[in-house]
Amino acid sequence: MIRYIRYTLLITLIGLAACQEVLEPKPVTLLVDELVLNEPNDVQPVRIGLYSAFRSMAAPNIIAGDFTADYIQANGTYTDEIELGTKRITATNGAVDALWSGLYRTIYVANFILERLPALTTVPEATRKQVLAEARFMRGWANFIGVYTYGDIPKVTSTDQSANTTIPRIAKADMLASVLADYQAALADLPSVTSASTNATTNATYLNKINCQAALARYYLYQKNWAQAESLATVVINSGVYALQTNYSDIVTKDFTSESILEVGYNLTDDPGTSNDPVTGSPGLNNLLVGRREVIPSNQLVSSLLSAEAGTRSTTITFNAQQQRGNDNGWTVRKYGTASEDNNNIVLMRLAEMYLIRAEARAQQGKLTGTTGAIADLNVLRTRAKAPAITAGAQADVLLAVERERVYELAFEGQRWYDLVRTGRAQAVMSAFSPNWNSRYELWPIPQREIQQNTALQQNPGY
Template identity: 30%
Template sequence: MKAKHLFIPLFSLLSLASCNDDFLALTPETDRNTTNFYQTAADFNNAVVGTYNALKQSGVYGTSLYWMGEVSTDNTDYGVTTRQAVNVDNFQFVDHTYTSLNDIIFAAWRDHYRAISRANAILTRIEGASIADNLKMQYKGEAQFLRALFYFDLVRLFGDVPLITTEITTPDGASSLSRTPAEDVYKLIISDLQSAEQALPVSYGTADIGRVPQGAAKALLGKVYLTRKDWATAAAKLKEVITSAKYQLLPKYADVFSYATPTNAEILFNVQYKSGNTGQGSGFGPVQASEGARITGGSMRYPTADMETAYEAGDQRKSFSMKSSYIDATGQSVNQRYVSKYVQFGALASDSDIDFPVLRYADVLLMYAEALNEVGFNPEAVTYLNQVRKRAGLADTKATNQASFRLSIEQERRVEFAFENQRWFDLIRTGRYVTVMNAKSLKVQDFNTLYLIPQREIDLNKSLKQNPGY
């Protein structure tokens, strides 16, 4: 199901969850899903593909998660110096002075719920469907994994959020839902992932490469446990991925992101893209037609000066992930940092084949090391961190106790997953966001550890209450 297989013309079917922005965007515009859809295995396959496709919406990996997970941190600058009405929302991620009218935050709320609605429709309908048991199990597992992923984003970004687990078929079906305690949201996430890991296959045939495998469900479940500070359970689950021997670090960091081999031994799950002017290409690293005329990947992708100096001398990841200058169309050198990790030379701007990683094996290794260290510093944790450092061309860590090892993990995750939407979530998880940002004069306040609820949602649903501080 790699991008070459996944993105078939489904857009008429996707209207079943492409809803109005009102009422959490959960209400279908037509009754396509209640009349002649969700009957055959092909119908459910199409619906599952539509749920994968939701990963690329602007409010998910398309745009919002980059702003909320990267630009809001010490990793990335906006890059634009002129403040105008058209970019006021963008500068709020630089200043950390968010308003409830921010369209980027609103898109995150809206599109995650749109995606959840697609998964809910599948899970509501599939139990009574007359399709083969093995396909029913697989499609259900895929929908549960994706729903868990979308809710995991929401609960980390916003805290308590409305929890919807069934298909909504009326215009006002979500108009009075209150915020569900985060603890209960996490219970659903864990339950979905536990079911998914039992239902999903270990691997797929060639035609279905790119669908979520069992290992991805285990890895995401491990990340959930880590976020919940359930260290021992996280370590046990992540070790299952490691001992499965299904995944490994590629010898070269750059190969992980190669458009020639997008599904490889290090990728557990990614957002898939396919060039060809069909609307399915990636715009994370656009380049001009001439390989000598590089552009910076868009004004929202400038690594900070602090990010540039975060890499240790000899770190092979730096030269692949970012550059300090580029050659413009006139042949002149321009001193401007830019993200090069997602550049596909020769591709049209905003239409490349490079996938966006969601879960990869390096993440499993570093999460496992972190979980082990929180249980109690030991040499085993050190070996897993050092595997990642060795691939980057670096010497072993010098950490010798639990506290110093925590900082080593934090540093390693920053450079290993630079520009992969992980920095904000990592610093929030470890309780270090406010400390790290303020130490670098990037002023944030305690309440910035959650984003605000979009005003439009509060206006439409009086049961929603704003997060404290906003």
């Protein structure tokens, strides 16, 4: 059974930007079981609840994308991180459970809005359209992450408790069709943003047409619809709403940069960077990567980021000789700070990814050279990173260059495992990385607690 339905869950409604308030009214506490949407004044609190639920997916999604892959090695005593680092993942892993909970919490609040808001005729039409579009986008995003993490998953479209207790898994293709429908519906009614003159925090915090098009570009890349992926990435790049940071180090050390397309923020009183997430219970990224260093960058990743090809992107990690002992290589991830630092947010999409999506889509279509070729897109990022330019090569070589560039550019942004699986490279890369790797790890297990509570669910093979 999907546990957010049976148990009362606390959503802390906060300002979505680090150390500042970006949504009104002031932060309040709201129980999911007591969500109220009866009059216009209820819309903003429930909307904030939607964004807060959406935010709860972010940290466990980073853990799924990077801890499952070849970026980390276990370095502490936490069982969950030891399982991920040694590639012995089980259905009782806390991160596996935390991501599932975050996904379905977001879906629940989105469904609540989609059920109740259309009936509130006293809400201004523009407000109703925008909030409904935000709900459709976030439900689509959650289901997109869900199918690429767990495979076939339950499709939950209502808040009916009795109906939701025995929903079986549906085929991945059917779920992806519903994701596309949600994204397209959202795109129609999300507000337009026409230039970068709007505050960068607003552009990255609130949903708009351009960041919805960015999500669609990623969707089509995963679907291998190269033409659509290229087209939508180009729309985002050419929009002028987002701009590459001059220095890559700002991506590591600052929140809400000019190239952040979608970013979830935290404030001083509610920051999972240094403690467990108050909703999912998932350990914070700063706690795992910096404070306790339960996982550290793998030797392979360190070697990649220190290469000439990575350029200034080596600033993603830092070295301390005093920590180098035994199996500890002395390296630490710098990307996630504490609540008092200016880099404790989690970036879900940024402009550099759009260049990488377009480069891969163009390479897959044989568009390698020239101003509209894949190599030109890669060299935009290499120039920013002060790395040597790529010269012309065969299609297979350019695609491998794209894979390497995604490692340099997106390290610890939650994409590596998903990249390896979607490109069919997981078995080759991961079996060379760990003797414990098994093809079953191309999907995470369904959380054991869900299997026990919902008799309609079946476990993924091998778990």
